[in-house]
Amino acid sequence: MNIEQGNSLWSDAWIRLKKNRMAYFSLWLIVLIIFACFVIPIVGGIFAPEDRVERATNYWFKDPNATSLVNKFAAPSTQHFLGTDQLGRDLFSRLLFGGQISLLVGLVATIISMVLGISYGAIAGYLGKKWDAVMMRIVDLLYGLPFLVIVILLSVLISKWAKEGQSKLEVWGWSEALINITVNILPLCCAIGILGWYTMARVVRSQVLSSKKLEYVEAARSLGLSHPNLLFKQILPNLLGPIIVYTTLTIPGFILTESSLSFLGLGVQAPNSSWGILLSEGANFMETQPRLLVIPSVVFALTLLALNFLGDGLRDALDPKASKD
C-alpha cells in the first residue's frame, strides 16, 4: 500500500528557499566564508613549520601577527596571496583570523540577545494582562537609550571585570587561547547581547500572545500540563520560524556594531584583530595602498549582504503569507 507523505513545514520552506536563487546562493556563500575563516587557519596552523623564519618564507599560511619590515606593502604574490600591510603582516591570514573574531562576536552576541529576548518576550506574552503591560513598558524605556553609547560604556566596564578575573582563570588551568577569548572578546559580545534583545522580545511576545489562544494550547492546558511545559515545549517550538528569521537578520547588525567599535578603537584590541580593525587600518593607507581597504571591505560587505539576503529569503520561505505582496 502506498501512503502519501505530506510535506512538513520545514521541507516546504527548504523548497521555497531553494527557488529563491539569491538567498540560496547567499547560504552557500556564508558556508564558504565560515569554512574559510575557521577551517583554513586551523589546518594552516596545524601543518605550519615550527621555525618562524621557515614559516615566513616558505609556508603558504603565514602567522597573522608576524611582522617583517622588509616586506611591508608587498604586492600579492604566491608568497602572500593578498600581499602584506604596513607592518609586513600577511593580509590573507589576517583577513581570515579577523573574520573568525568578527563572526564569533556576531554569533555569540546574537545567542546572548536571543536567549534574553525570547525568554523575556515569551514570559511577558504568556503572563499577559498587567505583567505584559509592565514588562513591555520597560522594553519601551530601554528602547529610548542610545544603543551605541551604552554598548561602548558597558563593554569597557565588563572588560574591566574580565581582566580582574584573569588571574583566577590562569589558576584554574584554562588554556591561553581560551583566556584570551574570555578576557578580550567575550566582554564585547556580552555588552552587545545584553543591549540588543528588545526587538526579539517584542517579536516573540506578540507571537506568544496570539498563539496561546489557539486550540492546541487550549487542549494541552486541559490535559493539565504545567505552565513552563506549555510555554517552552508547546508554544515556543511553533514560533521557531519567526525566531530563526529574526536571528539571521540580527547577526549582520551585530557584526556591524562590533566592527564600528573596533574601527573607533573601542572594540577588539591588538593582538586580536577583526574586520573592523583591518578596515580602520586600511583606511589610513587608502591613497597609496587601496588594496588594504578594498579587499577587507569587499569581503566584509559581501558577508553582511549574504546574511541579510538569507534572512529575507528565510522570511519569505517560512512565512509565505508575508511574502505574497
Added chain:
Amino acid sequence: MFKIILSRLAQGLLVLIFLYTVTFFLARWMPFDMFTSDKSLDAQALQVKKAEFDLDKTYWEQYKISINKLFQGDLRDSGMMKQPVSKIIAHSFPVSFVLGSAGMLIAIIIGIPAGIIAALRKNSMIDYSTMLIALVGISVPAFVLGPLLAKGLGANVSFLKVAGWGGSFDWVLPSITLGLATAAYLARITRAGMLDILSQDYIRTAKAKGVSEQNIIIKHALKGGLIPSIAYIGPAFAMLITGSFIVESIFQCPGMGKHFINATKNGDIFLLQGIVLFFGCLIVLVNLLADILLVALNPRLR
C-alpha cells in the same frame, strides 16, 4: 491627544532619569579616570585634584551633588579640556545637528521615492534592482562607504574636502555617508507600507469607480502608505544626530560624537555624563515630536 503627549513626556522623563543613573555609575566604574594618564601627579596632588571633582566622596554623595548641580543648569567642567561641559556641547552640537539633518534629508529624498516606485512596479526589474541596491546600502557600513566616497568624490571634485570642518561644503560628504544607510532602510519600509495599503479594499473600490491611477496614489495610497516611514523617521533622525561617531571620526568633524569617544577613552566623567544626558534629551524630544505627528496623521490612534 493631550493625554498621549503627557504620558509620552512622563515616559521620556523616566528614560532620562534611568539613562543618567546608568551613565553615572558606568562612568565611575571605568578602569581609568582622567588622572590615570597624568603621571606627574604625586599622591597628594592626586587627592587635591580628585577633591576638585568630588571624586573623594561616596557614590551616593556624588550622585546627590550631580543632581543638585544639574537642576541649577550646571553640567560641571570637563577634566581634560578644562572647559564647562555645557560650552563644549554648545560648540559641537551644531556640527552634529547639521550632519544629522542633512543626512536625514538625503535619506528622505532618496529613500521614499525609491520605495514608492518599487511598490508601484512590484516584482518588476525596477523593484528588484531598487531593493537589491537598498540591501547593499544596508550592508555597506559607514566606515567603508566614507573612505570610498572620500576617494571617489573628495579627490576629484575641487570644492569637496576629504576631511576637516569650516568650509561651506564640508558637510556634503559626511552627510551622504551618514544618510545612505538610512535611505536604504527607508526605501524598504516605504515599499512595505505602500504595498500594504495598495492591497486594501478601499483602493480596489477607488479603482472600480474609475479613479485614475495617479489620483489613487496621490490622494489615497500615499496618506496611509507613508505612515510606517514617518514612524521610522523620528527615531532614525535621533539616531543620526547621536550616532555619527564614525562619520565624524572619518571626516574629522568636530561634533559631539568625537567628544564622546574622547571622553570615554580618557575617563572624562562629567563630559561623558553631560553628552549622554544631552543625547537622551534629544532622543526623547525627537521621538515625542514624531509621535505627535503620527497621531495627527492617523486618526485611528487618537
